[in-house]
Amino acid sequence: MKLFKNVNLYAPTSLGKADVLMASGRIAAVSLSGDAPIELRGIAGLETIDCQGMSMAPGFIDQHIHITGAGGKYGYGSMTPEVHVTDLIRCGTTSVVGLLGTDGTARSLNSLYAKCAALEAEGLSAWMLSSYFGFPPKTITSSVHDDLLFIDRVVGCKIALADVRSSYPTANQLLALLREIQVGGMISSKGGVLHIHLGALPEGMDMLFELVERYHVDIKRLSPTHVGRTAHLFEQAQRFVKLGGMVDLSTGGTQFRPPWEALAQAHEAGEDLRNYTLSSDGNAGIGILDAEGQLTGFKKAPIDLNLWNVQQILRETDVPAELALGLVTSGPARTMGLKRKGSLTLGMDADACIFDHQWNLSGVVSRGEIMMWDGDLRTEGNFPRA
Ligand SMILES: [Zn+2]
Numbered sequence: 001m002k003l004f005k006n007v008n009l010y011a012p013t014s015l016g017k018a019d020v021l022m023a024s025g026r027i028a029a030v031s032l033s034g035d036a037p038i039e040l041r042g043i044a045g046l047e048t049i050d051c052q053g054m055s056m057a058p059g060f061i062d063q064h065i066h067i068t069g070a071g072g073k074y075g076y077g078s079m080t081p082e083v084h085v086t087d088l089i090r091c092g093t094t095s096v097v098g099l100l101g102t103d104g105t106a107r108s109l110n111s112l113y114a115k116c117a118a119l120e121a122e123g124l125s126a127w128m129l130s131s132y133f134g135f136p137p138k139t140i141t142s143s144v145h146d147d148l149l150f151i152d153r154v155v156g157c158k159i160a161l162a163d164v165r166s167s168y169p170t171a172n173q174l175l176a177l178l179r180e181i182q183v184g185g186m187i188s189s190k191g192g193v194l195h196i197h198l199g200a201l202p203e204g205m206d207m208l209f210e211l212v213e214r215y216h217v218d219i220k221r222l223s224p225t226h227v228g229r230t231a232h233l234f235e236q237a238q239r240f241v242k243l244g245g246m247v248d249l250s251t252g253g254t255q256f257r258p259p260w261e262a263l264a265q266a267h268e269a270g271e272d273l274r275n276y277t278l279s280s281d282g283n284a285g286i287g288i289l290d291a292e293g294q295l296t297g298f299k300k301a302p303i304d305l306n307l308w309n310v311q312q313i314l315r316e317t318d319v320p321a322e323l324a325l326g327l328v329t330s331g332p333a334r335t336m337g338l339k340r341k342g343s344l345t346l347g348m349d350a351d352a353c354i355f356d357h358q359w360n361l362s363g364v365v366s367r368g369e370i371m372m373w374d375g376d377l378r379t380e381g382n383f384p385r386a
Pocket of ligand 1: 064066101281284
């Protein structure tokens with residue numbers, strides 16, 4: 001049991017000075033200024049931590065990260081490695097939604113499931129999406145519908161559109177897939193979402209507008225990502241938001257301008273940033289090309305740029321802190337239907353990021369356990385690095 005005293009609480013709504021009690025991995029009590037203080041006596045193992053001058057936000061959710069590695073676009077040697085739990089902790093990520101990318105064969109959903117379970121065993125929270133870029137979908141059971149029903153960690157399905165590596169599915173194929181997601185999400189009460197990788201082909205989000213405007217698909221079932229890849233995609237994304245949708249920008253992939261700048265400008269133009277999220281696309285495979293376009297090497301997309309982009313917004317713009325923090329907390333929890341994540345209110349999971357007055361990440365709490373404090377890791381994971 002841990003009592004954090006005198007934090008500036010961003011739940012992510014800004015709630016001012018507060019005391020936060022965490023017990024059994026949940027938020028057990030929150031006392032705001034003016035409330036009766038939390039008084040606890042005689043409880044063995046109670047740890048009281050004074051957080052004067054520090055801010056507390058929900059633990060970050062990375063809703064698009066290649067936890068088992070991705071890549072492989074340039075041969076087997078370009079396949080990227082798995083993420084290490086400490087790399088997630090260091091950037092405040094306490095929950096992930098893992099997924100496959102281009103490759104659904106040398107990479108499998110079975111190993112993705114296992115990696116989710118491994119990250120849970122190491123103290124974080126992890127979910128996954130069925131399928132990969134292609135169509136028909138790859139699944140663990142016989143269908144996306146059944147994956148949602150019977151695989152506890154599956155919260156949706158992935159597909160690629162507007163990309164030369166996609167299967168160019170038709171509207172009818174997507175409608176059939178969305179029916180599986182919708183009904184599977186309803187029966188399992190997970191929500192269910194189709195997460196859409198958008199490539200750089202000029203049609204961009206055209207197919208998604210057709211689904212919503214012509215076929216009246218529930219826009220909340222659609223989760224387009226990489227919308228900051230090109231200026232055209234970002235314009236389409238703003239139109240998608242006006243129809244009631246949520247859109248996701250990648251901090252680690254191709255981008256027409258840094259996501260924090262694009263979002264700050266959108267905020268200034270009157271956009272509601274609660275309809276936008278950030279995800280890392282971490283460990284995606286990236287080819288390094290020379291001036292002639294020849295491949296000279298590979299790298300993996302960084303996983304810590306959600307934190308950096310949020311810090312840039314907090315430090316360099318007039319966007320309210322609660323909106324900046326919502327991009328990686330309440331926003332992705334809503335998109336992915338993660339009911340106990342993304343908010344520091346009573347009964348929610350006790351995942352938190354602690355910041356100093358300059359928004360440096362100082363502490364990380366996951367499921368009630370302190371994983372990092374004063375910038376020092378308190379865990380090395382089950383496989384410490386040499
Ligand atoms: Zn990706």
